[in-house]
Amino acid sequence: MSYNDTDIAALITPTMIHRRVYTDPLVFDLEMQRIWGKAWIFIGHESQVPKPGDYTTQTIGRTPVVMVRDKQNDVHVLYNRCGHKGAKLVDKSCGTVGGGFRCCYHGWTYRLDGKLLGVPHMAGYEGTGFDKEDPQYSMQRLERYDTHRGFVFASMDADAPDLRTWLGGAGDVLDNLCDRSPEGEVEVAGGILRYEHDCNWKMFLENLNDTMHPMIVHRSVVDAANSYMATLPANSPRRDEAEIIPPFGASYENFEATGITGFRYGHHYDGGKSSIHADYTVDPDYEAVMLKAYGKDRTQEILTFNTHNTLYYPSLTIKSAVQNIRIVRPLAVDKCVVESWSFRLKGAPDSMLQRTILYSRLINSNGSMVGPDDLTAYFRMQQGLQSQANDWVEMHRNYGSDEDHGDRLTNVGTSDLDMRSQYAAWRHYMLGEAA
């Protein structure tokens, strides 16, 4: 079948999602055009391209793009496609092209902002109507790109709202991540892990603030950590693992109390006043540089704004309190890649990056004892939803009691407010409904 707007609208009710939203390749194709082709998508961070000619590559849906710094120090997001016959100009995840791009096929060259510079052996083009100065033969710029505190986003929709409007109140968490640096700046550090997921991309997003799962899915690692730690003598040295793993087994009441806050365009976070990261020991050296930079009250304010997971729908998820992010890249209706990145807080002691790295390794790595259990649940949903026994997935929890604060909705941490926010955005992008 094909989908008209009425068919698409019938896939989502305020409390139910049709299984085809997760399983139908035609829905996936429409999502790539209408969601990934319109929303602001996280591309990278300016710290990844410190010098002119430095670049990183990404994809938006199926579209390859390149982020590059030009000679005026401006960062551009360009379509990674040669203006001649379409070859990708660069094919590594990051690197440098020096003064400009040069296509591997027929050697067309481009300025760092994408403008076509040279075409070898122009003779044959005389009188053919081909005009090298015609912008259609240059590398094309994304319709929109902009940065917020070094985070680079791009959109293929010329009519997208400006980035700051789109981030809305959820931008507070991105700001908090940067404010946790005594210099107010972060940089990408410590490498990127790429983890293939055999599931629909939305399952990963819907799990971020699903606080009804950790005590079930992560019980095994919590039990294992607690039972081993209990065998250690009381005066054993403190281990960061002992602070990071056990909160995944926090109670329903605990998660309920942390709250969920939802925003326009599908963004949301859980926590705020508190989260499962709230009780980490604060490194005294870190506290000292923060106090020096910000004073007591502001330091307190920054460190107690404690969220767990924040989603900038559909591509970027951050944990500001541990300075890592995960981004999702859909590949097919039942396949996506989740990338884990770490950030260094500029001016903070090395121990902070080391904790971030440890956290990613313990929780996000493909060899960890946490991520693989989440993925098993997604994989089983992907399989189970092939069943025709029941066409619907439900998201009723605390429906009807979301509190409206104007720019945001709030509810208890165990509510399905996060999913309802995501599907309001899904309908906005897929059907043009108000955000």
Place this chain on the structure above:
Amino acid sequence: MSTDTKKPDIRDIETFLYDEASLLDRPDLDKWIEMYTDDGTYWMPAIEDQEDPLNHISIYYDDRVLMEIRRRNFVHPRAASKDYKVRCSHIISNVRIESITDDELLVTSNFQCVMYYNNKQTLYAGKYTHKLVAVNGGFKIRHKRVDLINCDGVLGTIIIYI
């Protein structure tokens, strides 16, 4: 701990590496952990020539504490990802002694590991680096480094040590 200064027999080292691999073939983590010293570590870097497990992400970097947690997690009846049988077949070759110091042997080898997990068979390949210490006429592992040839590629779940 006794120290053996004369060059050890390469066949003894090979046998030791095979013994370790066969514990991972099953896998039997209880016995496997016993092959490590108390300060033993297991490292699977995420990039080629990675120098640092602390300031750069790794796929695995476990000391005894994490090995102990992992051993318990691996047999926990509620770990969904462990609901599936894990069976491996390790082949080790090109075993070389790279250096011998007073109390440590540096041994490198190539490996291929076919892992069966969740209805899928996956081939992992790469290079092992073992730091071995001589203990009571045998060896223990002070450090094992596993460099996958696709360490920086897109990888699925790696459910158990390789």
